[in-house]
Each structure stands twice: as C-alpha cells, then as structure tokens.
Amino acid sequence: GENVEQHPSTLSVQEGDSAVIKCTYSDSASNYFPWYKQELGKRPQLIIDIRSNVGEKKDQRIAVTLNKTAKHFSLHITETQPEDSAVYFCASANQAGTALIFGKGTTLSVSS
Amino acid sequence: EAQVTQNPRYLITVTGKKLTVTCSQNMNHEYMSWYRQDPGLGLRQIYYSMNVEVTDKGDVPEGYKVSRKEKRNFPLILESPSPNQTSLYFCATSSLAGVDNEQFFGPGTRLTVL
Numbered sequence: 001g002e003n004v005e006q007h008p009s010t011l012s013v014q015e016g017d018s019a020v021i022k023c024t025y026s027d028s029a030s031n032y033f034p035w036y037k038q039e040l041g042k043r044p045q046l047i048i049d050i051r052s053n054v055g056e057k058k059d060q061r062i063a064v065t066l067n068k069t070a071k072h073f074s075l076h077i078t079e080t081q082p083e084d085s086a087v088y089f090c091a092s093a094n095q096a097g098t099a100l101i102f103g104k105g106t107t108l109s110v111s112s
Numbered sequence: 113e114a115q116v117t118q119n120p121r122y123l124i125t126v127t128g129k130k131l132t133v134t135c136s137q138n139m140n141h142e143y144m145s146w147y148r149q150d151p152g153l154g155l156r157q158i159y160y161s162m163n164v165e166v167t168d169k170g171d172v173p174e175g176y177k178v179s180r181k182e183k184r185n186f187p188l189i190l191e192s193p194s195p196n197q198t199s200l201y202f203c204a205t206s207s208l209a210g211v212d213n214e215q216f217f218g219p220g221t222r223l224t225v226l
Contacts, residue, residue: 001171006154032212043202043217044155051212089154097210098162099145099170104154 002027006090006103015112019077021088023103026071029095033066033073036089038105044089048075080110114139116218118203124224125193133188133221135203141216142209144186145170146178148199149220155202161186162209193225 003026013019025033034049050057050064050073057064061080066073077084087107091100116137125131135144145160147170157170161180175197177189190197203218 034214036215043219044215045217046214049214091155093210093212097212098160098168099157100155100211100215101171102155104152 002030002092002094002101004090004092004101004103006106008106009104010107010109012109012111013080015080015082015110017080019075019080019084019108019110021075021090021106021108022072023074023090023092024070024072025092025101027092027094027101028071030092031095032093032097033064034091034093034100035062035064035075036091036102038087038089040086047088077108080108082110082112084108085110114216116203116205116216118201118218118221120221121219122222124226126226127194128192131190131193131223133190133201133203133223135186135188135218136184137203137205137216138184139205139207139216140183141205141207142183143206143211144180145204145211145215146176146186146188147202147204148172149202150199158188158201193223195225197223198225199223 031052036044037047038044063076087105090103146158147155159178161167201221204215
C-alpha cells in the first residue's frame with residue numbers, strides 16, 4: 001500500500017541552528033505534500049504545503065523542497081527557536097485525494 | 113468562531129460497551145475524516161466522508177462505524193470497543209471535497225478501553 005517514510009524520528013538542535021526533516025513517499029501519483037506541527041497535548045496544525053508542480057516553497061523561516069523524480073520532500077527550519085519544539089508530520093495525498101498518508105513523525109527539540 | 117469540536121475529550125470505558133465520539137464543525141466543510149494517533153505510528157485514517165451520506169473506509173476501519181446524516185456532524189461509533197482501540201482520536205475537516213488542501217483538526221479525544 002501507499003507509504004510515507006520520515007526521518008529522523010528525533011532531532012535535537014541548539015537555538016539558532018537549522019533543522020531538516022526528510023520524507024519519501026511511495027505513490028508516484030501523489031501531488032500534494034503538507035507538513036503538520038503538533039505541540040504537546042495539542043492538535044496537528046498545517047505549517048506549510050507544496051504541490052507537485054512546484055519544487056520549493058518558503059514561508060519566513062520554514063521551507064519545503066520536493067523532488068518528484070526521487071519521490072522525496074523535505075522540511076527546512078532556519079534559525080530555530082525553542083517554540084519550534086514539537087512533533088512534525090509529513091504527509092502525501094493519495095491520487096484520489098481522499099486520504100492523507102502520514103509519516104510517523106519527528107520530535108524536534110530546540111534547546112536554548 | 114470557526115471551529116471543529118469533539119466530545120468527549122477524555123473517556124475511560126470497558127470492553128464491549130458501545131460508545132460514540134461526536135465531531136461537529138461550523139465551517140460548512142464538505143470533507144470530514146477520522147484519524148487515530150498511536151505512539152510511533154503517526155496518524156492513520158479510519159473513515160472519511162466526501163459529503164452528506166457519502167462515507168468510505170480509510171486504512172484502519174475495523175471495529176469502527178461512521179455516519180454522515182448532516183453536513184456538520186460526523187460521529188465515530190465503536191460498537192464493541194476492545195483494548196486495542198485505546199488511542200487518541202482526531203476528527204479533521206477541509207473545505208473542499210478532498211485532502212489536497214488544509215485539514216482542520218479537532219482537539220482530540222483520548223480513549224482508554226479497559
């Protein structure tokens with residue numbers, strides 16, 4: 001079945017450093033790739049997304065890159081801050097657009 | 113205020129006792145979905161609904177039922193709960209009939225089945 005692999009499962013960085021989380025997906029027909037942030041005890045919230053006709057998208061300190069040929073996409077957070085500490089999930093939409101397939105999540109810890 | 117609500121937020125129950133977790137949205141969204149979140153497994157889709165009276169199975173539908181009799185409500189029904197259904201459950205909605213746009217999640221329901 002469709003699958004999304006996410007790495008690393010945990011990531012610890014110092015405040016001000018950059019953080020990169022990588023995902024690979026199996027369904028070559030996928031065309032929508034969102035990233036969700038889930039703070040402790042809270043609901044997941046969309047932070048950025050990218051569609052297959054775009055290779056890169058940026059929003060202030062966060063950016064996402066997509067390589068459709070390799071079926072890879074990555075989240076980049078620059079100048080990390082303690083409030084970036086959370087679990088981050090990547091996902092891909094199935095071809096029918098009826099389901100998001102989520103990665104298992106990355107716990108990011110930013111220490112000051 | 114635009115919102116997705118779930119009730120109850122916390123529930124401890126016993127094996128075999130039927131329960132319903134409600135999900136309601138006031139955003140007139142077409143698409144609604146249920147996910148369960150388990151440690152190390154991420155979010156897995158249980159059921160989804162593209163519109164009123166249109167529901168379909170997700171990845172892990174066994175042991176669950178849903179209904180979509182009206183646009184705003186999408187209850188999740190556990191007819192005979194078992195301990196392996198102990199999990200954190202999220203309802204999610206989106207404005208378009210599909211997932212290729214922002215999903216708005218409810219606050220979550222933490223269910224424990226003894």
